Amino acid sequence: MDEIIFYDTLRAGLWNAVLISMPILTVALVAGVAVGLFQALTSIQEMTLTFVPKLAAILAVFWVSMGFMTETLTGFFQNTIITLIAAGG
Numbered sequence: 237m238d239e240i241i242f243y244d245t246l247r248a249g250l251w252n253a254v255l256i257s258m259p260i261l262t263v264a265l266v267a268g269v270a271v272g273l274f275q276a277l278t279s280i281q282e283m284t285l286t287f288v289p290k291l292a293a294i295l296a297v298f299w300v301s302m303g304f305m306t307e308t309l310t311g312f313f314q315n316t317i318i319t320l321i322a323a324g325g
């Protein structure tokens with residue numbers, strides 16, 4: 237396998253990883269900031285208050301975006317990885 241093909245495939249794989257993780261990480265950031273702001277405004281320092289809403293938001297977004305994640309990952313494998321394997325590297 238040529239170095240250019242290897243690094244291009246690696247770059248595409250990393251970009252797909254960023255695309256797949258973007259919805260979950262964005263919601264985790266927004267939920268964390270919202271709960272942190274709520275805690276700062278009300279002076280409530282409960283540890284579960286930060287964990288439970290963030291977990292619920294992440295699970296909801298994961299369930300909603302599961303189709304997008306699956307399509308992105310299978311598209312990458314069909315268009316890139318399987319093509320390289322079939323071509324012999």
